[in-house]
Amino acid sequence: MSKIAIIGGTGVSNMPGMTLNHREMVKTIYGAPSSPLINGEIDGCEVVFLARHGGRHTIPPHMVNYRANIKALSEVGVTHVIGLAAVGGIANDCVDQCVVIPDQIIDYTYGRSHTFHGAKHDKFEHIDFTQPYSSHIRDRLISSAQSLNLPLVDHGVYGATQGPRLETAAEIKRMENDGCTIVGMTGMPEASLARELGLEYACCAMVVNRAAGKVPSGISFSEIEKNLKGGVDHVQKLIAEMLSKGL
Numbered sequence: 001m002s003k004i005a006i007i008g009g010t011g012v013s014n015m016p017g018m019t020l021n022h023r024e025m026v027k028t029i030y031g032a033p034s035s036p037l038i039n040g041e042i043d044g045c046e047v048v049f050l051a052r053h054g055g056r057h058t059i060p061p062h063m064v065n066y067r068a069n070i071k072a073l074s075e076v077g078v079t080h081v082i083g084l085a086a087v088g089g090i091a092n093d094c095v096d097q098c099v100v101i102p103d104q105i106i107d108y109t110y111g112r113s114h115t116f117h118g119a120k121h122d123k124f125e126h127i128d129f130t131q132p133y134s135s136h137i138r139d140r141l142i143s144s145a146q147s148l149n150l151p152l153v154d155h156g157v158y159g160a161t162q163g164p165r166l167e168t169a170a171e172i173k174r175m176e177n178d179g180c181t182i183v184g185m186t187g188m189p190e191a192s193l194a195r196e197l198g199l200e201y202a203c204c205a206m207v208v209n210r211a212a213g214k215v216p217s218g219i220s221f222s223e224i225e226k227n228l229k230g231g232v233d234h235v236q237k238l239i240a241e242m243l244s245k246g247l
Contacts, residue, residue: 002247005048005073006239007190008084017042017240026072030113031065033072045243048078052186061163061185067113070193080137080247081194081201083187084235086228088211090172091156091181096223097230098151099238100182100205101141102158105132107188108175109162114189116196127195137202144242150234153181158203160187169213183211204238206231 023036035051050069053059094100117124145152159180161167175183182205194201208227209219
């Protein structure tokens with residue numbers, strides 16, 4: 001039986017129609033996850049929520065224990081994962097408050113524990129990461145967004161940066177030349193770790209600002225906050241619609 005997890009901010013766990021059952025803290029051989037796992041149901045579909053940056057949003061992107069997060073979800077029987085992400089828009093169609101369902105990713109991060117293979121394993125295995133996201137979950141997210149008439153970009157390349165600072169205009173120009181259409185700080189190694197454990201994983205990104213150098217006025221953090229609220233509203237509706245139809 002499928003069991004879905006949503007990794008993201010705390011606001012998504014308060015979506016309409018959500019019944020909360022219990023919270024649990026799962027310890028793994030890689031340490032503790034960012035927050036307790038919040039277990040609930042939407043339209044009879046079992047859902048687990050995990051706050052990537054902690055319950056009080058105190059863990060910066062480069063210090064998230066991605067291995068513990070993914071391992072903890074796997075240990076409680078999760079089979080499908082949606083990674084929510086607040087991102088900057090690089091491509092012209094990736095405008096404020098639109099939802100982007102990327103189909104590719106480029107990893108610019110460094111120094112993160114990016115694999116389960118190592119000292120705690122007897123052997124290692126390669127994974128096929130040609131298509132980094134689950135086509136099944138992507139299709140479900142896209143069709144649900146379309147049925148709700150949400151502002152949607154149904155493809156894209158997620159450029160994962162180290163953070164926690166935002167990027168320079170030159171870095172964004174380089175990323176655009178590489179083919180990136182959105183930029184965020186949490187996409188990797190979350191996606192590849194899920195693949196290593198055999199979990200179906202997809203990213204649901206909400207654009208909260210235009211990337212560095214894309215607007216003459218620069219980046220406004222007050223605008224980011226406003227767009228984040230609108231983006232969360234879109235994502236709440238999208239997730240509820242998707243789960244109402246089951247996996």
